[in-house]
Amino acid sequence: MGATLSISLYGMGQSSKSGSSTLQKNKNEFLLTEPTNKLKIEFCTPSMFRVRYSWDKFEENERWMVTKYDWPAVEVTTQETKDFFTLQTSHLKLKIYRAPFRIEIRNAEGKLLSSEMLAGKNGGVSKLQDTIKCVKSMDPEEHFFGFGERMDFLDRRFKRLKLNVGRGKGMPHVAGAYNILEANYSPIPFFMSTNGYGIFFHNAFPTEWDMGAGNKQVYSFSAAGGELDYYFIYGPKFPSILNNYTALTGKAPLMPDFAYGLHMGTYSGGTWGYEQFSSDQYVINLARKLRELGIPVDILWLDSTWRIFGSAGGRGATSFEWRETFADPKKMFDSLYAMNYAMVGLHLRPRFDNGKKIMLLDTAQQLKYTYPEKDFAGDFVNFFDPAAVDFWWKHGVMRVASIGAKFLKTDEGSAFGGLANESDKTGPQGKEISKLHNVFPIAYAKAPYEKFQEFNKVRGLNQTREGYAGIQRYPFIFAGDWPSEWQYFAPVIKAGLNIGISGISNWAHCMGGFEHPADPELYIRWVQFGMFSPVAMVFGMDHPGYKEPWNYGEDALRNFRKYDSLRYCLLPYIYTQAFQNHKTGMPLMRALVLDYQDDENTYEIADQYLFGDAMMICPVTTKGALSRTVYLPKGEWIDYWTGKKYEGNQYFSTLTPLDSIPIFVKAGSIIPMQEKMRYVGEKKAEKITLDIFPGANGSFELYEDDGRSLGYKDGNYALTKISLVTKDAISISIGKPEGKFQPEIHQFVIKLHVVNKPTGVFENGTPLRTSNNNDDVNTSSWYFSETEKLVYVIPSKGKSNSIEIKF
Secondary structure, three states: OOOOEEEEEEOOOOOOOOOOOEEEEEOOEEEEEOOOOEEEEEEEEOOEEEEEEEOOOOOOOOOOOOOOOOOOOOOOEEEEOOOEEEEEOOOOEEEEEOOOOEEEEEEOOOOEEEEOHHHOOOOEEEEEOOEEEEEEEOOOOOOEEEEEOOOOOOOOOOOEEEEOOEOOOOOOHHHOOOOOOOOEOOEEEEEEEOOOEEEEEOOOOOEEEEOOOOOOOEEEEEEOOOOEEEEEEEOOOHHHHHHHHHHHHOOOOOOOHHHHOEEEEEOOOOOOOOHHHOOHHHHHHHHHHHHHOOOOOOEEEEOHHHEOOEOOOEOOOEOOOEOOOOOOHHHHHHHHHHOOOOEEEEEEOOEEOEOOOOEHHHHHHHOOOEOOEOOEOOOEEOOOOHHHHHHHHHHHHHHHHOOOOOEEEEOOHHHOOOOOOOOOOOOOOOHHHHHHOOOHHHHHHHHHHHHHHHHHOOOOOOEEOOOOOOHHHOOEEEOOOOOOOHHHHHHHHHHHHHHHHOOOOOEEOOOOOOOOOOOHHHHHHHHHHHOOOOOEEEOOOOOOOOOOHHHHOHHHHHHHHHHHHHHHHOHHHHHHHHHHHHHHOOOOEEOHHHHOOOOHHHOOOOOOEEEOOOEEEOOOOOOOOOEEEEEEOOOEEEEOOOOOEEEOOEEEEEEOOOOOOOEEEEOOEEEEEEOOOOOOOOOOOOEEEEEEEOOOOEEEEEEEOOOOOOHHHHOOOEEEEEEEEEOOOEEEEEOOOEEOOOOOOOEEEEEEEOOOOOOEEEEOOEEOEEOOOOOOOOOOEEEEEOOOOEEEEEOOOOOOEEEEEEO
């Protein structure tokens, strides 16, 4: 149930004015009315509630950010005294003083969590013209995390920020679009406090936040319009807050299993300015070369030069007409699928255009399926209108879907009411657009995700650059067009950590950077990080290299193969962590503060992260670095490459040879791995190796399903419980799969990291024979490798196994 909270809403006026405020109850809602404003409090759960202020009438519930408004009944008792009303649940106690309303929140022990009373005379809620604002007191030890895909800071304590979807303005690029302080591709108006609570500002207008920068005793958030509408979420731990936040805005779906493999984008041989070199044959040759070189990859997508640039919007709009250099697009798709690529997608923009043969823009404008602009019918597809979406799908997207395209890259969602990439166009303007600008990328991504899911009869996939609260539903974003320079490498890592803290796990970036040829060393280091990202993607517009690994030297190609192959081996682990994200909101790529909220050493660590529950990834972001400092939180950690053990809660210096990224594993971890594959499903995953790092007790629930259907939402999956107990001996138990889904019968291989050779290994109480090597998987046996310091155990296949290893 969690800890009890005590919450007080104070008013500074004369509380003795009988009848100046009233309290009305409707299910979980409590409405307090004053002569000039109204306050509505709605309990979602005993530890989460919604606060709404209105100076007129309350707005209708929107459908883009929040997906859940109907909550089970929460038992609330009420009490009235001379000065305040009291509302109390099993977890919360609210005191509501008559106007002006103010809120104070304490936990069961009386610790102050959040208050508007101590924020001075300006605390609480105010309105100036259209701008609404809330001011709260700030605890002297309070730190804040979240706010979306920010590249500047991790801890927002004493910082200001503005949240409004956009890439940054100004030319040249170094002063505008490539300003890490301005980049705002996917802002999220949500934060978590180390005091044990989170606040989600449920408002789509541009927002501003002062987290103690102006006054170290208070923080504030404001919006350019709309209601003062926010959710208060008590944890007190961050994972609990994330779970509840994503219950509001939607859990991320599972992507198809192959989407956790490698994604490769291409300009088909001709980026902007070189369009004449693009062709379908380039794409086929690229796909064939990847297969011939044994580089595992599952998904290809063609960026903007697959299509002609139309007569009205140029390269900033979509005509749905193939460039003449693509002689036979259908044959191209057929050839790619014959090489076992799982999905091939296409890049597009949200504006219609006229081509040479297809006049989609003219037709859409006549049917009023474009969003109108001042003195202009507009060219943006009105993705808020289902009829416009249907037209866009049937007469635009189906021209490519019907011959083989299976998903889209929905680019430039920020251009709706904002500055476009390739022009000075800003799309529609006005107060209504200011409210819609931030949620347009959600509507834009939702349309192809759902349409392709229905058309392909497989889980949906869509790639998008921009987002806002709720974008995790559709289902992955990428970090934007950051140049291939060392100065942007570490900020991109920070962006991934911040977006994970903000409820979005499925995140990608362009390995090696996007623009300009990369320094080969930078390419190597970025690829190492990229293969340990939630979505692994390689793509660049550097002509003629395009971030294809063979164009960066033998070392780069070898490095790419090594870490790409390792990722494919780790897919059972990654896929299980993806299911955990779907259920709980915990991201695959985690800032250390998510798991170590009480450890202040983690608050500004933005170049290390947990990859799932077990692995600590430490990218090397300095050119020529021979070593780097890492921080290991409390507990015992094991060097993934050497097996060396470290006691946590300390800083260490570790060597960083060019072909190695520092990785540490928590003691007690169990990491399931499959055999090497060139693409997902190349062969059945009959053999699963359990890479086990003793030193503490641990467990892992291996998740399996069919990888493609939506059946997992109805419980059609299996969980296999694997446990590790270290006491007098090391005991490992492998249960039978439980659930509706029937997975492959696996041959498990235990790979146990130890120092000394065991004196005996037992399966279900029976001694196992000793093998001469670790390749004997036909019969129950065990083998100790002196050089690797590993015990290999091959238990019986298809049984519940209890393995005991004695030393």
